[in-house]
Amino acid sequence: MLSVKSILNVEDLSLEDINLVLSNADSFLEVLKRDLKKVPTLRGKTIINLFFEPSTRTKTSFELAAKRMNADLVNFSAPTSSLKKGESIIDTVKTIIAMKVDLIIVRHPDSGAAKFIFKKTNIPVINAGDGKNEHPTQALLDLYTIRKKFKDYKKVKVAIVGDILNSRVARSNIKLFKKMGLDVSVVSPPMLLPENMDYFNVGIKHNIDDVIEDVDVLYMLRMQFERHSRKLYPSIREYNEYLGLNMDRVSKMKKESIVMHPGPVNRGIEISEEVMNLNDKSSDRLLIDTQVTYGVAVRMALLYLLLG
C-alpha cells in the first residue's frame, strides 16, 4: 500500500512507496512483453486525463497504461471544451466529479494545480505536470530506467543539463534522485538556473565538458522555448557550444554511461542529429525510447497501487 492517496510531488513519497512502485513496474513490464498486453486488474475503474496543456507522450503513456489494465479512460483536452466559454477549473472538475470518476490525471500550466484539484475533489490525483513545479511520474520512470541499467544506483553520477529554471522535470528529478542517494549535479548557464539553487544542494557547472568524462547518466533537458517570455540566451549556437551534446562529446563519455531525455528532443539544439541517429544503430547509449517503454510500466504500477 502507498502512504499517499495521490501522486502530487516527490516529497510526499516515502522510500517504501518509491520501491513499491519500481518493483511493481517490473511485473507490468513483463505484461508489456506478452502478445496479449492486457490484465483485467482495473476493470470497471474510470480514469480521466485532464490536460490543460498540450502533451503527446505523457497523455498517450497514461492512456496506454490505463487501457492495458482494462480501465476506462476519458480524455479531456482543455482547448476543445467549455473552458473556452469561461468555465473555471473548479466548475470543470465538478462536472467531471458528477460523472463519478475514480482517478484524475492532471496537467496544468499553474504550479500547485494538481494539489488544488485533489483538495477540492478528494479523488485520487496524479500530477502529470503542474507549471514549473513538478512532474513526479517522469522522475519515477527516469529513476526506474537508471535502476534497470545500473542496479546499485547509489554510486551513480547524474548530470542534468539545460534549462533548469523552467523545468518541472528537472525539479522532480533532482528531488527524487537525491532522495535515493544518487550523486546529482546540474549543468546550466547562470541565467537558466533558479535563484535558490542552495535549496537543491547539488553541484553546479556551466559547461557540459566539465562533466562529460565522469558522468554515468547525462540527462538532457529540452529548451523550453514556449516558456521563455524574454530571451534568456544569446543564440542557439552559444547554447550548443556550452550545453549541446554532439558526437565529439559523446566519444569522451565512459563506456557504460547513458544519455536520457524526457522528450520531445529539439534535434540540433540539445542533441545533434548525429547523436540522435545512434538510436537507430541499436546502441545502448541513448535510452530515450527505453524511457518511453518503461514509462508505461511505471504508470501502470502507479494506477494499480492507487486504484487496485
Place this chain on the structure above:
Amino acid sequence: MKEKTLKEKALILNEIDIDRVLKRISHEILERNKGSKNLVFIGIQKRGVPLAKRISKSIDDLEKSKIKVGKLDITFYRDDIGKKIKPEVEITDIPFEIVDKDIILVDDVLYTGRTIRASLDALIDFGRPKSIQLVVLIDRGHRELPIRADYVGKNIPTSEDEFVDVKLKEVDGIDRVTICEKI
C-alpha cells in the same frame, strides 16, 4: 504480506512424506499423459513454483527429458482487488509457447478455487493450450467455485478457522505441512 498468527495443531506431512507424494504424482502424470512429450509445467507463485520444479525434475530423471517450467503470478487477475491488503507481486515468467501444450499447473493448497480460476484466466491470455491439468500438494476442501484438481498430494478436511501451512525448503528453509489454528 503480514505474517498470520498461527498455532500449530497437527503435522500432516514431513520432508520424507512430501518427497514420496511428489514422486507418486510424477508417475501419475506420466501414466495419464502416456509420457512427457507435450508437457510443460507452470507453478503458481509462490510455493507452486518450487513444487513444479521438483516434479518436473523427477519426470526429467525418469524420462531423460528436459521439460520447460514457468512461473505465474496471478495478482493482477484476482477477483478481490481492492478488498484486502495488496499481496506482494511476484514475477511471471513463461519463456515458452503454451499453444497446443498440455500444461501441468501446480499450486500448494487448493481451497476456495479462486486462485485457480484466476490462473486459468491468466493462462488463456497467453494462448490456447491443448489442456490444463492441476496438481495440488494439499486439497483442503471448501470450494466456492466448480474447480477440481487432477492430482492431489493429500486430502485434508479442515474447518474455516484453520489454516494449512505449507513450508518448502526453497522458500522457507524446511519441508513441512501442518494444520494451524488462526489466533
